[in-house]
Amino acid sequence: xxxxxxxxxxxxxxxxxxxxxxxxxxxxxxxxxxxxxxxxxxxxxxxxxxxxxxxxxxxxxxxxxxxxxxxxxxxxxxxxxxxxxxxxxxxxxxxxxxxxxxxxxxxxxxxxxxxxxxxxxxxxxxxxxxxxxxxxxxxxxxxxxxxxxxxxxxxxxxxxxxxxxxxxxxxxxxxxxxxxxxxxxxxxxxxxxxxxxxxxxxxxxxxxxxxxxxxxxxxxxxxxxxxxxxxxxxxxxxxx
Amino acid sequence: xxxxxxxxxxxxxxxxxxxxxxxxxxxxxxxxxxxxxxxxxxxxxxxxxxxxxxxxxxxxxxxxxxxxxxxxxxxxxxxxxxxxxxxxxxxxxxxxxxxxxxxxxxxxxxxxxxxxxxxxxxxxxxxxxxxxxxxxxxxxxxxxxxxxxxxxxxxxxxxxxxxxxxxxxxxxxxxxxxxxxxxxxxxxxxxxxxxxxxxxxxxxxxxxxxxxxxxxxxxxxxxxxxxxxxxxxxxxxxxx
DNA sequence: ACGCGGCATTGACACAGGTCAAGACCATCA
DNA sequence: TGATGGTCTTGACCTGTGTCAATGCCGCGT
Numbered sequence: 001x002x003x004x005x006x007x008x009x010x011x012x013x014x015x016x017x018x019x020x021x022x023x024x025x026x027x028x029x030x031x032x033x034x035x036x037x038x039x040x041x042x043x044x045x046x047x048x049x050x051x052x053x054x055x056x057x058x059x060x061x062x063x064x065x066x067x068x069x070x071x072x073x074x075x076x077x078x079x080x081x082x083x084x085x086x087x088x089x090x091x092x093x094x095x096x097x098x099x100x101x102x103x104x105x106x107x108x109x110x111x112x113x114x115x116x117x118x119x120x121x122x123x124x125x126x127x128x129x130x131x132x133x134x135x136x137x138x139x140x141x142x143x144x145x146x147x148x149x150x151x152x153x154x155x156x157x158x159x160x161x162x163x164x165x166x167x168x169x170x171x172x173x174x175x176x177x178x179x180x181x182x183x184x185x186x187x188x189x190x191x192x193x194x195x196x197x198x199x200x201x202x203x204x205x206x207x208x209x210x211x212x213x214x215x216x217x218x219x220x221x222x223x224x225x226x227x228x229x230x231x232x233x234x235x236x237x238x239x240x
Numbered sequence: 241x242x243x244x245x246x247x248x249x250x251x252x253x254x255x256x257x258x259x260x261x262x263x264x265x266x267x268x269x270x271x272x273x274x275x276x277x278x279x280x281x282x283x284x285x286x287x288x289x290x291x292x293x294x295x296x297x298x299x300x301x302x303x304x305x306x307x308x309x310x311x312x313x314x315x316x317x318x319x320x321x322x323x324x325x326x327x328x329x330x331x332x333x334x335x336x337x338x339x340x341x342x343x344x345x346x347x348x349x350x351x352x353x354x355x356x357x358x359x360x361x362x363x364x365x366x367x368x369x370x371x372x373x374x375x376x377x378x379x380x381x382x383x384x385x386x387x388x389x390x391x392x393x394x395x396x397x398x399x400x401x402x403x404x405x406x407x408x409x410x411x412x413x414x415x416x417x418x419x420x421x422x423x424x425x426x427x428x429x430x431x432x433x434x435x436x437x438x439x440x441x442x443x444x445x446x447x448x449x450x451x452x453x454x455x456x457x458x459x460x461x462x463x464x465x466x467x468x469x470x471x472x473x474x475x476x477x478x479x480x
Numbered sequence: 481a482c483g484c485g486g487c488a489t490t491g492a493c494a495c496a497g498g499t500c501a502a503g504a505c506c507a508t509c510a
Numbered sequence: 511t512g513a514t515g516g517t518c519t520t521g522a523c524c525t526g527t528g529t530c531a532a533t534g535c536c537g538c539g540t
C-alpha cells in the first residue's frame with residue numbers, strides 16, 4: 001500500500017526533497033503510512049506523539065484552545081508540510097484531520113538519528129521551518145490588522161498559491177479553489193466567528209469577486225481582483 | 241570594544257550556545273559589533289542585509305506594513321535572539337531598534353559556511369527557529385482570540401518570563417518589569433491602537449493588578465493574578 | 481524659567497464584528 | 511417519503527475596540 005519514495009507526489013517539496021540514493025532508501029525502509037478520516041484527532045496537546053510525518057494528501061490543522069473554549073488554529077498543514085517537532089515528543093498543539101488525511105510517518109528515534117547524521121535533511125528541515133515561521137508571521141499581520149473581508153480574501157489567495165505551488169503553475173484567472181474546511185474551521189483559522197465567515201463569503205459573491213460552486217468550491221474569475229481584496233502588497237512577495 | 245565570547249552575557253542562550261573551543265575561536269575572530277540608537281532602522285523589508293546577528297542587549301522589532309500604512313509587529317527580538325535568515329539575504333521585514341541596541345554580527349558568507357560545516361551550530365539554529373515558531377503560534381492565539389485586557393496581561397507575562405529566563409530565576413511576586421517599548425510599539429505588537437493600550441494599562445492599574453513606576457516600569461504585586469488575567473493555561477507551558 | 485515636542489491619558493462617539501436566534505439546504509437512513 | 515442531524519445562511523441587536531480630539535506630563539534646549 002506504500003508508494004515508493006521515487007514516485008511520491010510530494011517528493012520534491014517535503015523534508016525528503018534533498019535526499020538521494022542511499023538516504024532515500026533508508027527513509028523508504030523506515031517510513032509507514034497512517035490514514036485519518038476528516039474530523040479525527042491526530043494528536044492532543046500535551047500528549048506524546050511517537051512519530052513525525054509529512055502530509056502526503058489531505059489537510060491537517062494545528063490548534064490551541066483556551067480554558068474557556070475559545071480556539072485558534074495556528075497552522076494549516078497541506079501536502080508536503082511537516083508535522084511534529086524533532087527533539088520534543090510532546091505535542092504543543094491539538095492536531096486534527098480537517099479532511100481525509102494521509103501521513104508518511106517516521107518513528108522519532110530513527111528520524112532524529114538521521115537528522116543528526118545527514119546535513120541534507122537537517123538543512124532542508126531548517127529551511128522548511130524558516131518558511132513556516134515566515135508564514136506564521138504573515139498570519140500575524142492577518143490576525144492583527146486585517147478586516148474580515150480581507151481575511152477571507154487572503155485565505156483564498158493562500159489556498160490558490162499553495163495549490164499552484166504543488167502543481168508548479170502560477171494561479172491564474174478562472175481557477176477553482178476547493179475549500180477543504182468547514183466554515184467553522186475557517187473561522188478558527190481566521191480569528192473570526194463562523195457567522196462572519198459566512199457573511200463575508202456571501203458579500204464577496206454578491207460583489208462578483210468569487211462564484212460559489214456548491215458550498216465548498218469557489219471559482220475566481222479575476223485573480224488580481226481577489227488579491228487586491230486581500231490587502232497584501234500586489235507585487236506578492238517571493239516566488240516559490 | 242568587543243567582549244570575548246567566553247565572557248559574553250548571552251553565551252548560553254544564543255546561536256553560539258553549543259559552541260566550544262575551536263568553533264568559538266572561529267566565531268570570535270569573525271564577529272563584529274554594531275550599535276543602534278532607539279528608533280533607528282536596522283534593515284528595511286526588501287533590502288539586502290549583509291549580516292546575520294545575535295541581539296546582545298536592547299530590543300529590536302520586526303514589523304510588516306500594509307500599503308495603506310497599517311502595521312503589525314511580527315517579532316520582538318530580546319537579548320540572545322537571532323536576527324536574519326541564513327540563505328536569504330533580502331530582509332522580509334522592517335527591523336527597528338526599539339531601544340538602544342547592541343548586535344553581535346557575522347557576515348553572511350562565513351556564517352553560512354559555518355552552518356554547513358558545523359552541525360552544532362545548525363542544530364542550535366534549528367532549535368531556536370522552532371522556538372520562534374512556537375512563540376509566533378502563541379502570538380497567533382493572542383491576536384486572534386484574546387481581549388485587549390488579556391493581550392496586555394499576556395505581554396507583561398512574556399516580558400517577565402524572558403527577563404527571568406535570561407537571569408535564570410523564575411518570575412515571582414513583587415517583580416518590576418521594564419517596558420522597553422512606547423505605547424505605540426506595544427499597540428503594533430498587540431494588534432491594538434495606542435489608545436486602547438493606554439486604557440487597558442490604566443484599567444489594570446485601577447484594579448490593582450499592576451502598579452506603575454513612571455510610565456515605563458510596572459511592578460507586579462501578585463504574579464499569578466497577572467497570569468490569570470492573561471487567559472493562558474495557568475500551568476504555564478514548558479519550563480525553559 | 482520658559483516653551484517646545486514627544487509621549488501618554490482620557491473622553492465622546494461610531495462601527496465592525498460578535499452573539500443569539502430562526503431557518504434553509506442537503507445527505508443519509510429508516 | 512419523511513425524519514434527523516450537520517452545515518450553512520441570514521437577520522436583529524449589542525459590545526469592544528477603533529477614531530477623532532482635547533488635554534496632561536515631562537525632559538530638553540535655550
